[in-house]
Amino acid sequence: xxxxxxxxxxxxxxxxxxxxxxxxxxxxxxxxxxxxxxxxxxxxxxxxxxxxxxxxxxxxxxxxxxxxxxxxxxxxxxxxxxxxxxxxxxxxxxxxxxxxxxxxxxxxxxxxxxxxxxxxxxxxxxxxxxxxxxxxxxxxxxxxxxxxxxxxxxxxxxxxxxxxxxxxxxxxxxxxxxxxxxxxxxxxxxxxxxxxxxxxxxxxxxxxxxxxxxxxxxxxxxxxxxxxxxxxxxxxxxxxxxxxxxxxxxxxxxxxxxxxxxxxxxxxxxxxxxxxxxxxxxxxxxxxxxxxxxxxxxxxxxxxxxxxxxxxxxxxxxxxxxxxxxxxxxxxxxxxxxxxxxxxxxxxxxxxxxxxxxxxxxxxxxxxxxxxxxxxxxxxxxxxxxxxxxxxxxxxxxxxxxxxxxxxxxxxxxxxxxxxxxxxxxxxxxxxxxxxxxxxxxxxxxxxxxxxxxxxxxxxxxxxxxxxxxxxxxxxxxxxxxxxxxxxxxxxxxxxxxxxxxxxxxxxxxxxxxxxxxxxxxxxxxxxxx
Numbered sequence: 001x002x003x004x005x006x007x008x009x010x011x012x013x014x015x016x017x018x019x020x021x022x023x024x025x026x027x028x029x030x031x032x033x034x035x036x037x038x039x040x041x042x043x044x045x046x047x048x049x050x051x052x053x054x055x056x057x058x059x060x061x062x063x064x065x066x067x068x069x070x071x072x073x074x075x076x077x078x079x080x081x082x083x084x085x086x087x088x089x090x091x092x093x094x095x096x097x098x099x100x101x102x103x104x105x106x107x108x109x110x111x112x113x114x115x116x117x118x119x120x121x122x123x124x125x126x127x128x129x130x131x132x133x134x135x136x137x138x139x140x141x142x143x144x145x146x147x148x149x150x151x152x153x154x155x156x157x158x159x160x161x162x163x164x165x166x167x168x169x170x171x172x173x174x175x176x177x178x179x180x181x182x183x184x185x186x187x188x189x190x191x192x193x194x195x196x197x198x199x200x201x202x203x204x205x206x207x208x209x210x211x212x213x214x215x216x217x218x219x220x221x222x223x224x225x226x227x228x229x230x231x232x233x234x235x236x237x238x239x240x241x242x243x244x245x246x247x248x249x250x251x252x253x254x255x256x257x258x259x260x261x262x263x264x265x266x267x268x269x270x271x272x273x274x275x276x277x278x279x280x281x282x283x284x285x286x287x288x289x290x291x292x293x294x295x296x297x298x299x300x301x302x303x304x305x306x307x308x309x310x311x312x313x314x315x316x317x318x319x320x321x322x323x324x325x326x327x328x329x330x331x332x333x334x335x336x337x338x339x340x341x342x343x344x345x346x347x348x349x350x351x352x353x354x355x356x357x358x359x360x361x362x363x364x365x366x367x368x369x370x371x372x373x374x375x376x377x378x379x380x381x382x383x384x385x386x387x388x389x390x391x392x393x394x395x396x397x398x399x400x401x402x403x404x405x406x407x408x409x410x411x412x413x414x415x416x417x418x419x420x421x422x423x424x425x426x427x428x429x430x431x432x433x434x435x436x437x438x439x440x441x442x443x444x445x446x447x448x449x450x451x452x453x454x455x456x457x458x459x460x461x462x463x464x465x466x467x468x469x470x471x472x473x474x475x476x477x478x479x480x481x482x483x484x485x486x487x488x489x490x491x492x493x494x495x496x497x498x499x500x501x502x503x504x505x506x507x508x509x510x511x512x513x514x515x516x517x518x519x520x521x522x523x524x525x526x527x528x529x530x
Contacts, residue, residue: 003070004053004060010077011049017084018042020091021159023135025151034156041163047196048170057184059174064181066510072173080166084159090150091134164290169517172291175202175362176513202363205275205293209364213271219303220244220313228253230307237376237392239325242299242313250316252296252326252376258308260396266301266310269395272365273298273312291521293359294352295391296376314392317378329389329437330372333446340444343490345386347527350438350494352389354521357434360391361427361513368425369396370433371412372440372447404460411447411473412436419466427509431516435501439481442490442498450480478502490527497523 022038052060052073060070081088149155174197188194189203222244237252261269277293296314303310329349332339341349353375360367367374374393379386398421405419414432416423440446448455451473461469480486481502487495497520506512 003074004058007060007070007074007077008049008053010074010081011045011053013088014077014081014084015042015045017081017088017091018045018163020135021084021087021151025156034160037160037163041167043196044167047193048174051184051193051197052174059177059181059184062181065177066180066508068511068514069173069177069180072514073170076166076169076173080162083162083166086150087159168290171198172358172362172517173514175199175359176510178203179206179362179364180510201276202359205272205277205363205365208272208275213267217267217271219266219310220300222302224251224253224302224311228255228311230309236328236373237314237326239316249299251299252314252316254312254314254392256301256310256312256396258310259399261310262397263303263305263310265395265397266303266312270298270301270312273394274300275363291355291359291362291517292352293363294356294389295394326376326378328373329375329377329441330446330448332377332387333372333440333444334449337444341386342530344528344530346441346444346490347494347524347530349387349389350441350497351521351524351528353434353437353441354516354524356389356391357430358513358517358521361430361509361516366425366427366430367391367394368430369393369409370430370437371409372437375437404462405466407451407455407459407461407469408448410461410470411451411477415470415474418470419461420463427512428504428506431501431504431520435481435498435504436477438494438498438501439477439486442486442494443480444489447477451476474502493523494527 018038018041022035022042026035050058052058055061059065060073178199183189183194183203189200189207194200194203220242222242225241225243225248226238228238228240237254240251240253242249242251256266273295274297277295277297296317299313299315301310301312340346357367357370370391371393374391375389376392377387378390379388398417400421402420410418412433414429417425417429436447443450454473458465458469478499481495481498486498500519504512504516506515
């Protein structure tokens, strides 16, 4: 059986089980939220089935599709179906149906992939009526103890989490599918199906990654309430007010010199960052199990040619504490042990960083300058003191003709990008940089501190030195990643994630994204509840 056929059979069994669970529990007090959630999940799976498996336009039937993606969808559906095994057996073996032969026909329909067809309405109605009949029969026959064991509050919470985990996975795989072959049709991103699947914003980001802004896209014409000093470090954020001539808006400002980001590139960068994204970081289940892009809402840029720079303007989150400018991850770690969050909070930060990188790569984006100074920390919600990471410092260009380089930013760079770059920027280079940041987070020590003596002695290095210097630094970083200190601090699984990032190599970018999600992002989920 091929992956598509196997996935269809699994999908139909999952839907049958979820309908059975919903109908058994729908009249039970205190499960309204569960019933609503199951209805939403069923709608998602119906649309997913139509988009992926329909005979003529199903994207998983497209010959251009990477071979690993149908297999990955089958794995997610298999895992979700396996988590529902006890509930599935409950409806399968309930006993003889009041309608002679109806039960057997329904199961055979499921196996042949007919029952869940959105195009055959009478078959769909018959199948759903059969499941309603089975749920009623089960409620009449089941013992109270068995009902509680299968449909009690704790069991329903587990079922909900399993559905969330695997539908998140299905959605994320679909994003990678669209990155490779595009959506089913040009208007799909604005369709109700895209909204139900939760991929509309991702499709817009993918579109912008391969397009150019309109010719009339220019810098913002408003003004800031406060003058931004020319001595302000790059990628740090400054709080202030932006006045567009009518309304005043709370903003965070990032300065960018023309050497780092030439004016002609700034239009494209900020247009890219203005692509829609939704990050509900107040929902911890999403923070732990979803795949979200943690970046700030970009309003555009202000051109400042007199100072040979541009100012990137971000809309400040409502939860921002205006007592001070938001710290970077580097700032937090530099405060030492007194500012160190709990191990669970550090796992949450690590997972948010890795899921953001995964989502950016699935959008066709690369950050280009990943380091702890380019990660700003903001609270998840207005009343939450815990901080979550957001990427800033996007799109910084390394000087290609330079002959001497600052050592500290190069501590985060892959061999091919260390000093003078020897190849085009790729996902692999970015994952290496992420590994260095995760090492800092785990040790709670910045690379500037780890290599303080070397930076003090050789703050600048030349092309002749870069090969030997990288080898020395890389080996030292690997030694830290494999040290007992990080394993003692964060556990063996976290230490292995760091080592994998620092030695990451997948020539195929699609396979690399799937494996990164599996070996890095999902592994970190287990520590988020500590």
